[in-house]
Amino acid sequence: MKASWETLLESVNGCRMCRLCENRTHPVPGEGDPNARLMFIGEGPGRDEDEQGRPFVGASGKLLDTMIHAIGMERCEVYIANVVKCRPPMNRNPEPDEAAACMPYLRQQFVLIRPRVIVLLGKIALRYVLGEDRPISAARGIWVERKGVFFMPTYHPSALLRDPSKKREAWEDFKAVRRKLAELEQADEAGPQQ
Ligand code: URA
Ligand code: SF4
Numbered sequence: 302m303k304a305s306w307e308t309l310l311e312s313v314n315g316c317r318m319c320r321l322c323e324n325r326t327h328p329v330p331g332e333g334d335p336n337a338r339l340m341f342i343g344e345g346p347g348r349d350e351d352e353q354g355r356p357f358v359g360a361s362g363k364l365l366d367t368m369i370h371a372i373g374m375e376r377c378e379v380y381i382a383n384v385v386k387c388r389p390p391m392n393r394n395p396e397p398d399e400a401a402a403c404m405p406y407l408r409q410q411f412v413l414i415r416p417r418v419i420v421l422l423g424k425i426a427l428r429y430v431l432g433e434d435r436p437i438s439a440a441r442g443i444w445v446e447r448k449g450v451f452f453m454p455t456y457h458p459s460a461l462l463r464d465p466s467k468k469r470e471a472w473e474d475f476k477a478v479r480r481k482l483a484e485l486e487q488a489d490e491a492g493p494q495q
Contacts (some may be wrong), residue, residue: 306413308410311414313406319385321376322387323461325346325351330382333378334379336415339420341380342383343458344395344426345385361458362458380410385403386403427454433454
């Protein structure tokens with residue numbers, strides 16, 4: 302079946318494909334510009350997100366907003382989603398079977414949005430989106446290209462709140478994202494190469 306936003310949101314809102322449905326208040330499908338060039342992927346909803354049904358609205362979200370503003374963009378111009386759409390109890394990491402059950406929704410979001418640049422916020426996003434199980438400190442700052450889409454792994458905002466000394470590196474990563482978007486825009490304006 303061809304994916305559409307309507308069927309996607311309906312499916313997520315009624316989803317019982319993994320045990321995380323049992324404790325959720327609201328599923329958090331994601332939000333933003335459905336045609337965004339830039340997408341952010343976090344881990345899963347926390348308490349504030351579970352209460353409101355919106356991604357990154359707690360303390361981590363405030364920091365993410367600040368960083369989005371710092372590269373000259375607004376939250377409504379990007380798309381923000383998570384690996385799992387329902388809150389893991391006590392904010393534990395999603396289990397592999399939960400991430401696997403939820404991944405088709407994220408894939409449908411990629412297909413519908415077709416972002417050019419995707420920022421992976423933290424180790425969980427890196428592990429489940431790119432299949433790379435390594436520390437975010439080793440992967441961050443290095444572009445990974447898959448089928449013309451550019452992935453930038455960086456620290457999760459909650460890691461930056463715990464250890465502000467990591468903010469300098471995160472800022473480098475965000476500046477690299479800003480440069481990549483400008484570069485891609487220029488290439489698009491120049492049209493296809495002869
Ligand atoms: N942390 C995440 O990974 N995602 C959210 O939506 C909020 C906090
Ligand atoms: Fe469904 Fe994903 Fe929620 Fe699990 S986390 S119940 S797969 S929407």
